[in-house]
Amino acid sequence: MPMGRTHPAARRAVPRATLGAAVGLAALTLVRWLLADRAVGLVLDALLAAAAIIGTLDAAHRARAGRSRLGWRCDTAGLTLWLLAPLAWLSPLPEAAATAGRTGFVLCTGAACWFTAKTPAMSSRVRLVVDGAIAGAALFIIGWHPLFEGTVDAAEGGLAGAAAVALPLGAVAALTLFGTVSITEIPRCRRAMPRLYMAGLATVALSDVLWVRTGHPLWAVGFAFVLLGTRVYRGTSERREVVSTHPGLVYAPYAALVPAIAVILVDYLGDGVPEAVAATAVVTGVLLIVRQQATLVENRHLVERLEATERRLRHQAMHDSLTGLGGRALLHDRLETATAEHRADGTPVAVIFLDLDDFKQINDVHGHAVGDHVLVAIARRLGAALERGTQYARAFRMSGDEFAVLLRGDAARDAAATARTLLAEITAPVEVDGTSVSVGGSAGVAVPGPDVPAEPSALLRAADVAMYGVKHGGKGGVAQAHG
Structure with missing residues (x-):
């Protein structure tokens, strides 16, 4: 079967599997909602969590990148810790054990999302976390009156009340972090797993509230989403590199705060802003400042990377990749400066053209790899010979087996003698893997x-003309153009 094509039976299996998963989730949702027996429901939740643990272990095995594997292991740890909750509720263990298990789940899930992000810059990761925290804070402000105030009352305050609000908001923050990574880094064709995973997190967050308010959570459904995500996971995807804030998400945190600000204004003009909302607003302001600083650092890193890339590209454009010598463009640039100085104050300048004689035979007899080795050796010899001088002298590779040398100052006063010295250096045999390879050379010199x-x-x-005059006259010598 040609690569890139999908068998018709496989194409039919995809919608069937999707439909089957949807029907199964719907049935599980209905069953979990209708279960009146608290113990049976919690056992079902625990069974789905255990199934999700097996799925995350398998996904970690299929992950090709170390950070992805570590992320899945964090998910495994989080789900395992969550099992403390039903265990505590079904046994004499204290409520604190259940809270610790659920808190561990949220923290491990956040760590998994942190490791999932491939961005190398710490500032980018910090910004992602802050964006998630801002989303959670905005949700808290918006949902305080219709949702969270009653949830705290139902939990009768204290640790249970704090957990009833903090845990779902933490899950929402992790969901936001993972959603941002999915949008910015993961290709569209590989987003099935992230979408199912985020659906699971959203369902778990909702379940934390439903557990306190109604006693009918949907944790089993949330873990079923996670399990499905591990089933469609095909290993670590090729990620897009995000060097700065994604254009589509630059203003997203600020947009999320617009309805939150509207809620605060309504409360202020009415019965007053609740203390919890006011405190969250202050925290949100601090988060915005942190985000701004992280963005500035991120942009500074981007500028530094762009400058480094520009330097690298300029170096590549000006230098020969094989020998490391300057190239034709760099020679022209340096020669412009040297001739301008000569016209201004008479500073001597000279150019030597060197061409290796019969170099094609080396490639034909020994191969291009040996030929490249010889060129690199010649370049090193030229550089070493010129470094022994006290005046400015620099070698360049023009193309193929042609080299040029720019001389300035006293080094240019007897350019022909320098050319003969260089020819003596490059005509010495070159040892390549135990084989001695000899090469000759011809040189042309030009002075103003x-x-x-x-x-x-x-x-x-x-x-160039002087050098080719030598080659046509028998090779192996030096000629100077008559100025």
Whole structure:
């Protein structure tokens, strides 16, 4: 079967599996909602949590990246800790054990989302976490009167009341974090698992409230969503690199606060802002400041990365990738400066063109890998020979087996002698894997004069012509263009 095509039976199986999962979830939702026996319902919740644990263990085995594997293991730990809740409610264990287990689930889920993000910058991860916290704070302010105030009252305050509000909000914060990662990093074709996982988190968050308010949670349904997510998981996906705040999410946290601010204004103009809402508003303000600072750091890192990339690209454009020597563009740039100085104050300048004789035979007899090795060795010899001088002298690779040398100052006063020295250096045999490879060379020298203007193109052309004059006359010598 050609790659990229899906068998017709497989295409039919996908909607069937989706329909089956939907029907199963609907049935599970109805069963869990109708269960009047508290113990039976909690046992069902625990069984689905255990099934989800097995699914996360299998997903961790299929994960190809270390961070993804660690994220799934955090999910496994969180689900395992959650099992303390039904165990405590069905045994003489104190309520604190149930709260600790559910708190551990939320914390581990948040850690899993943290590890899921592939962004390398710590500032980006901090911003993602803060965005989740802002979403949870906004939800708390919006839902205080219709939802959370009654939930705290139903829990009779204290630790249970705090947990009844904090745990679902924590789940929502983790959901926001994971949703942001999904939108910004994960390809659309691989978002089935994140969507099911987020549906599970949303259901668990709702269940924490329903448990206190009605006694009819849907934890089993939430864990069923997580289990389905592990079933459709195909291993770590190729992630898009996010170097800054995603354009679609730049203002999302601020937009989420608009209805929260409206609620605060209504309360202020009415019976007054509740203490819990006021405290949350203050915390939200601090979170916004932290987010702004994280964004500034993130943008600074982006600028630094762009500058580093620009330097790297400029270096690649100006240098030869094989030998590391400057390239033709860099030679022109340096020659522009040198000829300008010569025209201004008479600073000597010269150009040497070096061409390896019969280099094609090395590639034909020994192969291109050996030829590349010889070119690298020649470049090193040129660099070492020029470094021994006291004046400015620099080698460049023009193309193929052609090199150029730019001389300035006293080094340019006897360019022909320098060219002969360089030829002696490069014609020494090169050892490659125990084989001695010999190569010759021809050189042309150009200095400014009456017939050679102090212009980059004129000097390069004159040196090139002089070098080819040597090659046509028998190779292996030095010729200087008459200025």
